[in-house]
Amino acid sequence: MIELLLEPQVWLAFATLTALELVLGIDNIIFISILVDKLPARQRERARRIGLFFALFMRVGLLLGLAWIVGLTAPLFSVLGLAVTGRMLILAAGGAFLVWKSVGEIRGLFAGADDHTSVGRGGHLGFGTAILQITVIDLVFSLDSIITAVGMVDQVPVMIAAVIVSVGLMMAFAGAIGNFVSSHPTIKMLALAFLVVVGAVLLAEGLGQAIPKGYVYSAMAFSLAVELLNIRLRRRLALADASSPEPARTPETMGRTASSA
Known part of the structure; x- marks a missing residue:
């Protein structure tokens, strides 16, 4: 363990992976921010922190279960000559859910505008339902993030450290990002459009078409x-x-x- 700290390439890998995890985590933050905005004001910060804690827990758990992750890339069955893996099924289901949820949120914004209500919310959500939806999308983003990490770095401690630091930074800035998105309807619409694109990319990957x-x-x-x-x-x-x-x-x-x- 001490030897790892003395190797420059380990620190370079740590910095690169942390930056990459932050970029991949932006989608996660945006989804959580838009979802918790539908909760009562007193519950938003709690839901945001629970969602990011679940993201950290899932990422570390997936890293500790590397054998399971490797198994997800093994073919389960074939459809029209396409070898389908567990990873593809999870990404396809998660991408479809993200597209469905984001399109629903966009429709909610237009419905709110037509009813002359708050453009920022478009309906309310129960705390348990919000946490459940956050958990589902956390799993999808975590799987995509960890598979990327496994492809970049060999040392599990370096992966775990990078994930912890990146999620810690996400927790520090999630509130500011969420407030900014919530207070600017055009940014919120743009963020939802981003999530539709991200969901489509995940769905395409699940169907074997890498973008x-x-x-x-x-x-x-x-x-x-x-x-x-x-x-x-x-x-x-x-x-x-x-x-x-x-x-x-x-x-x-x-x-x-x-x-x-």
């Missing part, structure tokens, strides 16, 4: 950057409207002025 996740995350990062710029622009326009006695000159108002002249 490079680098492309998916790059597109997500670009879309998020554009939306953040839009939020900043809207904020500046709102400040300009508040400080100016005259109406802001938008394309609509300029068109009306020209027509009246």
